[in-house]
Amino acid sequence: MKNTATQVGIIGAGPSGLTLALMLEKKGIKSVIIENRSREYVENRVRAGLLEHNTVAVYDSLGVSERLHKEGLVHHGCYINYNGESQRIDFEKLTQKQVTIYGQQEIVKDLIQACEAREIPILFEADATEITNLEAEKAVIHFTYKEEKQTLSCDFVGGCDGFHGIARKTLPKESYKEYKIEYPFSWLGILAYSKPNYEELIYAYHSEGFALASLRSQKVCRLYLQVANDDLIENWSDEKIWNELEHRLGMELNRGEIFEKSITPMRSFMIDNMQYGRLFLAGDSAHIVPPTGAKGLNLAVADIRNLANGLIAYYQSGNEDGLENYTKKCLSRVWRVQDFSNFMTYLCHKQSEEGSFESQLQKSKFDYLTISEAYQKTIAENYVGLPFEAFE
CATH class of the missing domain: 3.50.50.60 (FAD/NAD(P)-binding domain)
Structure with a gap:
């Protein structure tokens, strides 16, 4: 030995x-x-x-961020949609910070x-x-x-x-x-050789389920659909995935070759x-x-x-x-x-039927988001990453 x-x-x-x-x-x-x-x-x-500004700063300090800055995509905001209505969260305006896609x-x-x-x-x-x-x-x-x-x-x-x-x-x-939550839904995620026709991430609530338009580069898209926990990837042809993404996001997408797709359960866990x-x-x-x-x-x-x-x-x-x-x-x-x-x-x-008490509360949160800059800032400062010093 x-x-x-x-x-x-x-x-x-x-x-x-x-x-x-x-x-x-x-x-x-x-x-x-x-x-x-x-x-x-x-x-x-x-x-x-997606890298917070804190994370990028760590890699800068280690001298390992040259390619990150060359190939990474800096995002100054994101969109949160609710049944077709859209609200942009302006990171730059609200926090003077940004995130990087890499x-x-x-x-x-x-x-x-x-x-x-x-x-x-x-x-x-x-x-x-x-x-x-x-x-x-x-x-x-x-x-x-x-x-x-x-x-x-x-x-x-x-x-x-x-x-x-x-x-x-x-x-x-x-x-x-232990603390944990097993959410009653999963994500069907794809990677596709497709030039994104959106500049920032789009989080979209839809009456038929959540969708997320993300990306990895100017040539590769990363997109997600909310599906049931017992769903199978075999149930989703490439065409069905693209159709459902466009339906929930409310926009046409550049349909390219899907080179990876998988279903991932959603959970929170910690000790x-x-x-x-x-x-x-x-x-x-x-x-x-x-x-x-x-x-x-x-x-x-x-x-x-x-x-x-x-x-x-x-x-x-x-x-x-x-x-x-x-x-x-x-x-x-x-x-x-x-x-x-x-x-x-x-x-x-989506967690409950449209028109239910729970769904009305959910819509109320989105409605408040559209009128309250303070609410937008709360999301923005958490999304870009709170300073390390805030927890010391």
Whole structure:
């Protein structure tokens, strides 16, 4: 059995783990990343595509944003529609900030390339099987790599391995409480080679279900439809998808080749403790938000910033306050993001029959949005991302 050592062991080579490694490397702190998937898989895994201004600033500070700024699309607002009526939320006017459209898989490619250039080890197709000694001086990650059982001894473990990973499963059950909502609808999402004929995201409530017009570039559209949880992708031909998108969005679309389509359940999930001994959770390993608010990746980066600051303070001065208060710092933002994501989900999706008490309340929210700049600003400042400092 091969035994190695480092300062911080990181499980997961998604945006969370890669960002943590780069933040630590900038301050001379060594880490090793263990990832159970192949490099090809993680670099092509389609996920989020909207970056808050906070997230862009983090990548600027790490020197990994050159391609992001070259290829990313800056958006200064979005539209929220209700049965054909449209209201623009002007981010620039209301917050003096903006968001950037840039696919998560592109971020991952940039981060992996930076880790390679800075000689941060990433072990792909390395399956972490156990984390031990969390209350001892050195934690140990047990994993299998190239058919050989190995261990990584480290001062701390960054659990960045997602909802199904080993990190959260390692926390003692009595150390946290779970909170979750399983929404009564799913998203049918497509990626299509299609030039978008809209300049900003469109969130559309429709009497037959929600639709979202998003994009990844000037050549690729990302679009979604609300469907039932028990619906099957086989029920949706390409033509049926395009027809329903145009119907709910109330506009013609440039119909291109659909090269990916899938159905994703909608859920909110979190735990109220993100650390135990030498293990610290970040991103999807600790919380999931419905994608309506475009917060998943951005919330993960906020977690990582807190964790990196705590680790840097520990190594530079021995100050453990940032590590001891890691969960507390993270949870204040997590709850805010959960609330906003839940609000956007309930605002935009069909949940009851037209004319019911619930649907009338839903329309009342939209009507208020059209007349209240304060209401628009609340949405705008949450959407572009509240400052890191607001939760410190």
